[in-house]
Amino acid sequence: MNASNTIPTISRERAPADIERTTGDWKTWRCDSKVFQHRYVPGATFYVVKGRARLTFAHGAQLDIEAGDFVSIGDGAQAVWDISVPVETRYTYHDDRGATTGARS
Secondary structure, three states, rough: OOOOOOOOOOOOOOOOOOHHHHHHHEEEEEEEOEEEEEEEOOOOOEEEEEEEEEEEEOOOEEEEEEEEEEEEOOOEEEEOOOOEEEEEEEEEOOOOOOEEOOOOO
């Protein structure tokens, strides 16, 4: 659990070449709303299959994401998604140690 003064981790990188195999059994989320709010409890890792959005976090950080990105957001983060192109992601939640669940090695 995060202390109230701890900033949750946020990372983005280009998805690895084997992303389809890695995320094949992850859940799919789609959103075509212009704005979406979410609190990450637990944290989550996701692959952006389609779309584009800017995430603005409660602690002030912003993150632009688009198709082909692989993103991890730590437990306790709160974000507002400003969606410019409808989004589809494959996601998995982190377990209590911060590792992803459902990921294949």
